[in-house]
Amino acid sequence: MNQSTIKYFLNIVEEKSISKAAQKLHMSQSALSQQLKQLEEEMDTLLLERSNHGISLTKSGDLFYCYAQIFEELYEKMRSEMELLKHRSISVIRVSSSTSICEYLVPCALTAYQRRNPSIRFNNICNYTEEVLEDVRNFRSDIGFISQEKGSDEDLFVHKLMDNRLAIISSPKNRAIEDIRSLCELANMNLLLCPKKSGLRGIIDKAFSDNGVSPEKLNVVMEMGSLEALKASVANDDGVSIVPYVTIKKELYLEMLKQHIIPDVDMSCPVSIVYHRSSLQMPELDSFIEFMLHEGKDSFC
Structure with a gap:
């Protein structure tokens, strides 16, 4: 099974007709029917019921349709990101946050920043405060958010938001x-x-x-x-x-x-942002830090 097969199946279901789907896909009805037959043989089950009134999903077909939509969405997202890579590099910012901040505050802030900067991706993990500090100190994470107001030290900057x-x-x-x-x-x-x-x-x-x-x-x-x-x-x-x-x-x-x-x-x-002093030398991190320092409070969920 390949991506084209999934696309064919989705079109048949959406058009509720093999002939209409074939016209939309600019292929013959017999060729599309053959693709559907091969798919059903591969899945070892009937996916569509055929009748004079068109086609309808079987229980197996309904399940396959749900997953096919997910596959199609992931495929399109992959294509979009691959296209983005042709023009600019994608940077991943690793975020480590205290549990309550990680689950309830940070997600909205990361989404707000990403909308302005589509080449940025975030990897957000939940941890305890001391472990967040160690993650940032030892470069396992780029940015940290903690539920404490601590002073900065020789390695880390800590700013209350x-x-x-x-x-x-x-x-x-x-x-x-x-x-x-x-x-x-x-x-x-x-x-x-x-x-x-x-x-x-x-x-x-x-x-x-x-x-x-x-x-x-x-x-x-x-x-x-x-x-x-x-x-x-x-x-x-x-x-x-x-x-x-x-x-x-x-x-x-x-x-x-x-x-x-x-x-x-x-x-x-308190909710504080933590970052390594060397982060200010990295443009993608420096930009995100500036965003959080000036707009962080308003961007939290």
Whole structure:
């Protein structure tokens, strides 16, 4: 099976007629019918039902049609990028981001930049803050985004882009949290938190520490590296948690989660961009860094 065969099949389905598809493809009906027959023999199944009213997809044909559309789309994308390579080189920027930033903030910024610079491709991976820093420091990643406000050092530049508000969340079924009026009281509830090595956890531990609660005294019943798993457990009323507000907007709208406000407690974690000092010598990286420094906050999801 080759790309032409997939194209022939798609045309037959879209035209709902072998004869009409043959006219559109500028080939004889018999030749197109032969191509279809060979395809069905290769797949070892009937893909189309023929009748006086035209053709219709069998169950196997319907499945093949779904995949054929994907193949065609990928083929066209490949052709487009190959054509682009003839005129200019494609640069790949490797991005490593803290989990909440990676999943909920960065994708929109990367898409916004790529629309302006179609020769740029991004490889975005999720990691913990310290690992993001090491990835950038050791040139495994070109750019990093972390949930911490750290100082620059001899290797790395670190610039804060914005503050990401944190929210205390529970299941709507949880009534006990309605009586909580301080972080000291919240510390005694069943807490579901991200791992200690995450930048977000460092911010949460500091918030409790600043309110007189040692992080070691927190009643953490479970640590989870996945925010999606953490939110699911909170929705199941397994405990309460503290997460970036941007990660729960959909769940709040659907009333799967409930946000709890504690008077005089305003928690947030910074979002910072990290890059190696040598990155400024690379035009494609320097341009993206300038974009993030000046427009990053507005381009996040």
